[in-house]
Amino acid sequence: MASEKRPASRRRPWYEARGLVAIPLALIVVITSVNLATPGHPYAGPLLIVAPVLAAVTLGPWLTTLTGVLASADQMIFAALLGDLHSAQRMTEIFAVVAASAFAALLSGMRERKARELTRVRQVSEIAQNLVLRPLPPRMGPLRVAAVYLAAEREMKIGGDLYAAARTAHGTRLLIGDVRGKGLTAVSDAALLLSAFRGAAHRQTSLAEFTAYLDASVCWNLAEPGEKDLAQECFVTAMLIDIPDHSPTVQIVHCGHPPPLRLRPGQATALCAHQAGPPLGLQLDIPGHCVDTFDFGHGDLLLLYTDGVTEARDPRGDFYPLTERAATWSGERPEELLEHLRTDLLAHAGGRLDDDAAMIAIERPAGRIRHNTTALPHKHRSESASRPKRLDVLRGSRPFAAPIFGP
Known part of the structure; x- marks a missing residue:
């Protein structure tokens, strides 16, 4: 530690x-x-x-x-x-x-x-909390990464919000999510999903396949004895992200989670899904998960967050304007952005949040990537992957905890 x-x-x-x-x-x-x-x-x-x-x-x-x-x-x-x-x-x-x-x-x-x-x-x-929600390393391949977590419970450092990151053979894979509820029950559900992520994030599967595996992992837990009655009450909003090392793009699967913000000087753009999927654990028989691809070039910064940030209210009842506040930030490093937003968020909410809040900032520094010769169009493109055959290989073993692979 x-x-x-x-x-x-x-x-x-x-x-x-x-x-x-x-x-x-x-x-x-x-x-x-x-x-x-x-x-x-x-x-x-x-x-x-x-x-x-x-x-x-x-x-x-x-x-x-x-x-x-x-x-x-x-x-x-x-x-x-x-x-x-x-x-x-x-x-x-x-x-x-x-x-x-x-x-x-x-x-x-x-x-x-x-x-x-x-x-x-x-x-x-x-x-125990640090074992569940491990700190993210400041560098993952060519990326700079920073994270901050604000728990609603005073004596707890984690709650229902979660995040994790792992290195793959071709880039960096990230997860951010929000378990329904808060407290110890939410921590237990978050630990299950994080264990499944760490156990399979390094495997060479597509993002759609990996999302289907995590969805199945949450459903496995709800199928355990004593959990079936909670099957329709327990779910996880999540977002899965793949960032290739040598391509100025980012691939995202939205599972009922707020869209990330791509920050450029004086500009904050919400990367909304072409077809957002349902939260994990609802046991819905969907044909596949939609993978959206966006530009993420040198100098860009990606801000991931949970709804505890945007739903924080001031004494007048107004929500925290994350997009506007992030657009006015003129710094350079991810940790400086998160510290700025953390201070501003707590000041907006009067020093205490009613819900857990988590934020991750990822920067692709200038001069560290090789751009593709063909640029993406202005609007994002998406691909819908059907439920893969290789998912059966992942289903052969229950989720297990594994260390995060560094760069």
């Missing part, structure tokens, strides 16, 4: 602990100063009980105990100076501070133990 994982039981840095311990200690100093400045009346000693309680919220058990000892000692010293240490009132006040200190130390220990357990659970969850 790119970032270093720190152990769950790591203690606070010394400078952080020092800053936190200063808060209850400052309270003790203030109360002591008041008692010294006004001996006898007013007597602020009973307020010392607040110091160990405050320490329990921010400090560990040892520092909380130390705070309680200081507060109790302060109480007894002033009671002795006033000459009524053995009075019933002073003894009650001292006992209250001691009892509160012991209780605060116990609570602090329980809080620290729960915090360590939560940290370990989060680390395990993060590892």
